[in-house]
Amino acid sequence: MQLTKTNFIQYLHCPESLWLLKNKEEDYPKGEFSLFLEKLIKEGYEVESYAQKLFPNGNKLPSFTTPKQTELSLSDNNSHYFQPSFETQKGAYAVIDILERKGDGSWHIYEVKSSNSIKTDKKHNHIKDACFQKYVMTECGYTVSQVSIVHLNKDYVKQGTIEPTELLEIVDVTDDVNTIYSSTVNDINAALNLIKKDIDLTQCSCLEKTRSNHCDACQYFNPQVENHSIYEINRISAKKIEKLRELGALQIEDVPDNFDLNEKQQLQVLSNKRKEPIINKNEIHQTLNKLKFPLHFIDYETYPTAVPKLDGMSPHEHLTFQVSIHTLLSDSTLKHDEYLSDNLELPENLLKLMKDTTGETGTFISWYAPFETSRNKEMMKLFPEYESYLQYVNDNMFDLETVFHTLYVDYRFLGRTSIKNVLPILVPNLSYKDLNIQNGTMALDTWGRTILNPEEFEDLEKVRKDLLKYCELDTLGMVKIYEYLIALN
Template structure:
């Protein structure tokens, strides 16, 4: 049996699919994460609006949802929606929660539709048109959701049919592989991909790759990665400094000496631009396919919470926080922030691209606060930058995530055991909180959200103090 999901997995890593079907007992089945659950639920929501819209079509009776096509050779396709045409052909509609048609890896929606088309054709149906239904990125909610404005029916017939010959060949190769009783399990194609693109079964097929390897190097891909793989050089001790970029060199150095790589001058440059008081800022946002607030659009980040630790030059530490109790535009959040942040002092974030993007968006939404918010953008520095070139520990394993840095440099502070411990859980927790009618459960969720966001900024304070201590001890 080869489903659409299986086929996409085959395109990304053929051996991974074979292992999943032939040796399920050893296949490292990834957990159905909270984020994956959220995506699945949003897909159902979008389909619900498609159904609502189609009910008003003159030919609504000719449309159906979730039709299944199966073929003798094992293809299995569940089509989101199809329409029966008067000549006996059908139109296929693939429904997505994205705001555009995705035509690249790791999930190519055109390949999705090509697989569905081939399965339906082999099951005896003629295909006239192929549509990918996605969300309108320019839609802004104003009252009840308007499905006609929310949805885009992109006619992708030409592009999908242009892929059919190629996809037919890939399907044939996938079925042939799945019919093999045994394969070479010594490696998989993912060796030539960066770590974020490795299949779930990468460690199974490549057990000899050390924990700290070339895949710990950020932005390593293409010919350079392929060269290291072809030469069998996976350990960082096998890599010369002149072979990698400036951002990759500290990781190689830290691995070779088995001690943190520290560039005091780089750290001093970072600290030298700071002005007290220091404002350690973190936002939590809600991202949804279907906008939940008037004035927002599909897949738009909606800030609902901030935590702000204020470190004064005399060492005094204050904390201010805000958490919205209902879905709304972040006008009150901005007002609370404006009352907490003075005209002077540096804003310190972790991955300033995210916070600055939200500040720019809120500046456009609230012209009366524009100068304040754009002023925050100008004053913001990124503490994460220190751990790219100034302080690199091999135990970070090439990551600059605060979840990787914190346990190494501040081991007494931890996210372990928290009811809400990451951004996706915070989104889910806030959604549950604003819809919860039980006061006790609502209060528990509120406490958990505040504790998580507070820890994010406290972690930044403690990490900064660790870095500052390096300079003072120099």
């Protein structure tokens, strides 16, 4: 039974989840393989192809080369190899992105990442990834004397043909790997031992973690965790989850009244116990009445790519390709304007439409304003002639989502305040479920494929209409939520 690097990271996140995947694969709750995930994988391959250009004489081994074939290939005295594979006697299996033979016969591992930096957070730990690769090669009898991570240069700006030496950075992490190597080896051996055990696990350790850190199999292992559990309490810490579990409180309604929570969390608990929303109507009206008409409800759709596609852009920078604007006048007149790019282009035409539509007037309303304001700052750099306009937009931006932090708290939102959670509760006649494009991830992936791989679609015009409908619902939904709040008595 093999243990790959991906398996090992899954083990570190939730050991029981990995055991289930390896021993009862038919029971493992496989999430839908999203087109966006496919996009990320393709981008990883693209970054890797640029990394290989750093070593022009490298030997690219055939796809799915076996460890035995790798062993034969390494005997040719070449200096660099792409995608060699190794497997230990215990079953730890690794494919090395780039492997360099050093003058003294030892080896240098290059781990290629499509990120802008070296990640060491809970979900991504590039140093432990590299540790795993070194362990496998070491167990196979090779001496690994150096380990480096190759990642994208966050300061790179595309201008013409991409030069790999400018696009990428190589960071020596040998010391970092050696520092945690022994403890990581212990974890690898523990993972190898666990997946080979004949046990029947009935609970996973995710019960001790916050909702965002739950594994894919959490519901399988913990069916008692249903809607309105303590894990839905907004931004609750793992320590407080532990304290509540010690008190026997798994559902929000069981949280003691005197339990230490912040204001937002307390309101959420109160709403759940009362089974009704907690609404500060006066404060909502005071907040909304400060907004200056006309009100421009605005939403962007963007397409980030690891390797920039257009001059002037940097790795992972968002290309704003779509905007929807619903403008509400003081006499309740509502008009809608929109733009959807049908080319891979910088958003100059989009900005022209925006400025012509709204001018420097009134208030701009978005949902989670930091996203729109960040895009505006990026577009200011691309188009300095629009700086005054975009600065006005940012200076006069109101984030409608903030109303639902403490002024309108409803247990039916399940601890989330995204428009996808709020709209169906307050305006049930509007639904994303009826759309072919149902979220921002689907929108960016679909648009990207229409531009880069249009042959995948039979009816591009229909797809275009689907994209327009989705973005339009985002801004229309904000209008209807605003009108709902204004009408509160």
